[in-house]
Amino acid sequence: MMPEGILIDYARPCMMAEKALKNAHDAMLDRDYDVALGESLAAIAEAKMMYNSIKHQMEVERGAI
DSSP states (O other): OOOSSSSOOHHHHHHHHHHHHHHHHHHHHTTOOOHHHHHHHHHHHHHHHHHHHHHHHHHHHTTTO
């Protein structure tokens, strides 16, 4: 049973991180290092948002929030 509270979506940042990693990989294959670096940073940012949403949900379910 889910406790009452706000659910922060983790799935969208997860999918966006996956997409950015794929784009970074494709850019590396094309030797477009600037794009690869930018996509790598985007993947990191999206993964951080995913981490924060999971952490928030964990705290909600454990009654910390």
